[in-house]
Amino acid sequence: TSGSLDHRVRDLSLAEAGRHQIRLAEHEMPGLMALRREYADTQPLAGARIAGSLHMTVQTAVLIETLVALGAEVRWASCNIFSTQDEAAAAVVVGRPESGGTPEDPRGVPVFAWKGETLPEYWECTDEILRWIDPATGEDVGPTLILDDGGDATMLVHEGAAAERRGGVEADPQPGERGYSAEKLVFLETLRRSLARDPERFTRLARTIRGVSEETTTGVNRLAQLAARGELLFPAINVNDSVTKSKFDNRYGIRHSLPDGLNRATDVLIGGKTAFVVGYGDVGKGAAEALRGQGARVIVSEIDPICALQAAMDGYQVANLDDVVGSVDFIITTTGNVNVVGLDHILRMKDKAVLGNIGHFDNEIDMAALEALPGVVKTEIKPQVHEWTLPAVSAQDAPDGLERGERSVIVLSEGRLLNLGNATGHPSFVMSASFANQVLAQIELHRGAEEDTEAHDDEENATPGLSRLPKILDEKVARLHLEALGARLTELTKDQAEYIDVDVAGPYKPEHYRY
Ligand code: NAI
Secondary structure (H helix, E strand, O other): OOOOOOOEOOOHHHHHHHHHHHHHHHHOOHHHHHHHHHOOOOOOOOOOEEEEEOOOOHHHHHHHHHHHHOOOEEEEEOOOOOOOOHHHHHHHHHOOHHHOOOOOOOOOOOEEOOOOOOHHHHHHHHHHOOOOEOOOOOOEOOOOEEEEOOOHHHHHHHHHHHHHHHOOOOOOOOOOOOOOOHHHHHHHHHHHHHHHHOOOHHHHHHHHOOOEEEOOHHHHHHHHHHHHOOOOOOOEEEOOOOHHHHOOHHHHHHHHHHHHHHHHHHOOOOOOOEEEEEOOOHHHHHHHHHHHHOOOEEEEEOOOHHHHHHHHHOOOEEOOHHHHHHHOOEEEEOOOOOOOEOHHHHHOOOOOOEEEEOOOOOOOEOHHHHHHOOOOEEEEEEOOEEEEEEOOEOOOOOOOOOOEOOEEEEEEHHHOEHHHHOOOOOOHHHHHHHHHHHHHHHHHHHHHHHHHHHHOOOOOOOOOOEEOOOHHHHHHHHHHHHHHHOOOOOOOOHHHHHHHOOOOOOOOOOOOOOO
């Protein structure tokens, strides 16, 4: 730590390099820059204290500085141990040029993130963004809002508050128990330490936090489960299901960043090879399109007949991984589900085939079983690229009865999202649309919290819910990006608007429209 600004990053001397990249990214993020101009005077986030847990990349730096430009105080951590761009983190801490900050005297935003955190460090950083010391009183006042990606910060508060209610952290789970991994054990240990220091911290946090906006499919699933059980402690906005988020970032973002990650990691030619994409949701559609664009023959698997039919109509072979695993050169998981590639699949993969995941968590590929395989050897080719040498198997032991000699498979980012671990995630333009939704969601939550404080008390106990941004804001985000692409929108005439029964200014589609 240098100067008085709280932070934990790799190296503040990287700030200048980070600032150059941020400057170029701003040019590619017209949505965020338009929101800065629109709200410069009214400062709709004044008084908000935002704890952000989202990949600490160059694009996220532009998001953070937009939140600050709208009046918020911000603290930030990454939501993945490999996704931080250290130069972006440094630049955010040092601060914008006009702040006069330097690596010796940083004046930007407290960031707690670096590429290659350990799991205990990861949870310490997540814990740090929830710690908000009021300089006047020395008291920890906590954040008022969470901006989450995958739901880890939200989970920490919810599980922390639950543990405090019970008077202790649950007993360590048995290995192999559903949903419990080494990761979970580290999480419980973090919780235990925090409770030992202050047994009411999370209960207080649950009271001061007035809402969360969630970035991704997996985090939204977690929130929906909490809401269904009536356990959600504060209102949540599902940013992922804004059309200008999931139908763009998850799809076109992946179409760009999946081949980027594959190329930087392995530089193996994709053309002419066979690629298997597990899952054909928004992310799977972008992944399959990118691989086909590179000349691969793409095979898709799905459990949902609608998505499977879509894949077939889009011209992909739809198959079971079990049936073709021995003949594919790449396997990419995109489901947000658990164990979709198991050890029996890995054991049957081709020699030097590449295995990677772009779903949110590292349990899509059964990495734990691979690590535990007797005789397996893991060789680091370079950071986030590992060759796993599989022992020879006799016909008797092989799942398909075929004898195999020693072979190896290449696993990217240890099974974590490879587009962020092996490359730098989605490009700025598409993240501008996602993050414009985030900013609008934070404004809504902050406004809601203020109205809540004014109205107060009589309405207490209303169960907080999970909602989406209104469609008119979704359309606004799209509008903000059209001009930069030189796209000219056609305006409805009044007659036409009446004929199809919409307002000339939108929204143009009913809620159930699927795009
Ligand atoms: P989605 O729900 O649209 O698609 C997932 C698809 O996987 C569904 O169609 C589902 O039927 C299918 N599926 C589930 N289990 C399966 C199985 N066992 N075999 C085959 N298919 C199966 O979700 P979306 O938006 O595509 O997100 C997927 C994951 O990617 C989530 O974890 C999300 O958080 C993450 N994500 C990652 C990004 C990145 O930059 N790496 C960006 C956006 C989302």
